[in-house]
Amino acid sequence: MKLENKTAIITGAGSGIGKATALLFAREGAKIIIADWSDEGKNTAEEIGKNSYFIKTDVSRAKDIDNMAKLCLDKFGKIDILVNNAGIARTFPLHETPEEEWDQTINVNLKGAFLASKKVIPEMIKQGKGKIVNISSIAGLVGFSQASAYCASKGGLISLTREMAVEYAKEKINVNCIAPGIIETAMTKEMLQDTALRKSFEEATPYPRLGQPEDIAYAILYLSSSESDFVTGQVLTADGGWTAK
Numbered sequence: 402m403k404l405e406n407k408t409a410i411i412t413g414a415g416s417g418i419g420k421a422t423a424l425l426f427a428r429e430g431a432k433i434i435i436a437d438w439s440d441e442g443k444n445t446a447e448e449i450g451k452n453s454y455f456i457k458t459d460v461s462r463a464k465d466i467d468n469m470a471k472l473c474l475d476k477f478g479k480i481d482i483l484v485n486n487a488g489i490a491r492t493f494p495l496h497e498t499p500e501e502e503w504d505q506t507i508n509v510n511l512k513g514a515f516l517a518s519k520k521v522i523p524e525m526i527k528q529g530k531g532k533i534v535n536i537s538s539i540a541g542l543v544g545f546s547q548a549s550a551y552c553a554s555k556g557g558l559i560s561l562t563r564e565m566a567v568e569y570a571k572e573k574i575n576v577n578c579i580a581p582g583i584i585e586t587a588m589t590k591e592m593l594q595d596t597a598l599r600k601s602f603e604e605a606t607p608y609p610r611l612g613q614p615e616d617i618a619y620a621i622l623y624l625s626s627s628e629s630d631f632v633t634g635q636v637l638t639a640d641g642g643w644t645a646k
Contacts, residue, residue, distance in 0.1 A: 402430035403626040408477040410434045410469060412460050412517060413487030415441030417586030418536060421614035422484060422621050427453060429622065431482070434473045436460070438487070452477075460487045460513030461505075470520045480524045482625045485514035485558075486536040490588055495549040503550045510554035511561070518565060522574065530573040534624045535562050536617070537580045539640050555580075559636055566634030575633040577624045582640025584612040608641030 409426050413419040415437035423433050427449040435442045435449075436458035446455035456472050458465045473480050488510045491502055514535050525531025540548055541555030562578035569576065583602045585593060593599045593611075603611060620639050623629055638644055 402428075403622060403628070404482075405430035407481040407625075408432045408434075408473060408479055409482035409484065409625065410436060410473050410480060410517070410521065411484040411486060412436045412458065412469075412513065413536075414445050415439045415443075416445075417588060418581070418584060418614045418617045418621075419484070419486040420445045421618040422486065423449060423453070425615070425618045425622055426482075426625070429626075432477050434469060434476070436469045436487070458487075460485075460517060461508035463516055466513075466516045466520050469517070470524070474524070479528055480521045480531070481528070482532045482534070483517055483521045484534045484536070484621055484625070485517055487513055488536065488538075488554075488588075490548070490551045492547040492551075493549075494547050498549060506550035507554050507557075510551070511557045514558055514561065518561075518576075522569065525574050526569075526572050531575070532625045532629075533565065533574065533576045534621050535559075535576070535578045536621075537562070537578050537636070539580050539582050539638065539644055542580055542636075542638070542644055562636070563634050570633055575624070575629060577629070577632060577634065578636045579617060579620050579624070580636050580638045580640065580644075581617050582606060582612055582638075582643045584614060584617060586614055606641040606643050607645070610641070612639065612641060 414423045414435040432452040435446045435455040442455045446453045537558045538555040540552045565576040
């Protein structure tokens with residue numbers, strides 16, 4: 402098993418990519434903290450069973466992050482892996498975007514990763530190594546109309562990944578980023594119910610289907626395992642070829 406005796410914190414693990422990652426990590430031997438703002442995270446932990454604990458977490462709140470890390474240390478004694486997956490997406494024309502919507506998107510998608518990383522990095526330094534995987538989006542690489550806050554947050558997360566990788570490489574802390582394309586999750590469900598919009602996404606994706614959460618989970622597994630020890634500061638784009646055109 403690729404993650405035997407490893408411990409992991411996964412944010413946004415109540416559904417979608419986060420849940421798929423938690424289930425995969427459990428199969429690979431990891432002990433997992435399921436952090437999510439929704440009680441759906443409890444279902445993920447119950448589905449996994451042994452060596453999995455849920456904690457209700459708003460990643461934009463430092464106190465919640467402190468409690469999340471404390472639970473991992475109390476239960477497992479160390480923090481080997483952090484997956485910053487929690488995210489939100491709402492669409493508005495830029496000139497109609499409410500300031501509070503902008504702030505919330507940046508706070509969850511970007512500040513949340515900053516707070517969680519800031520909290521766990523000292524533990525990883527003490528341990529002599531660690532893995533951090535940030536979940537960005539192709540919206541951090543290319544523009545998407547009516548998604549200014551989302552694009553800004555995901556582009557910022559890519560830049561943060563590179564900074565962290567350089568800063569902590571000598572501590573053997575690998576920091577990488579995944580930029581998923583269009584993935585069929587609870588977050589995209591309503592959007593993909595628009596037949597015309599779904600068709601446009603399918604046409605923009607050279608691979609003959611849209612992505613599934615498991616597609617991203619396996620990429621996260623690679624970047625969390627010892628197989629990627631010499632990989633840091635990179636953006637792994639998993640988009641079915643969208644950005645290759």
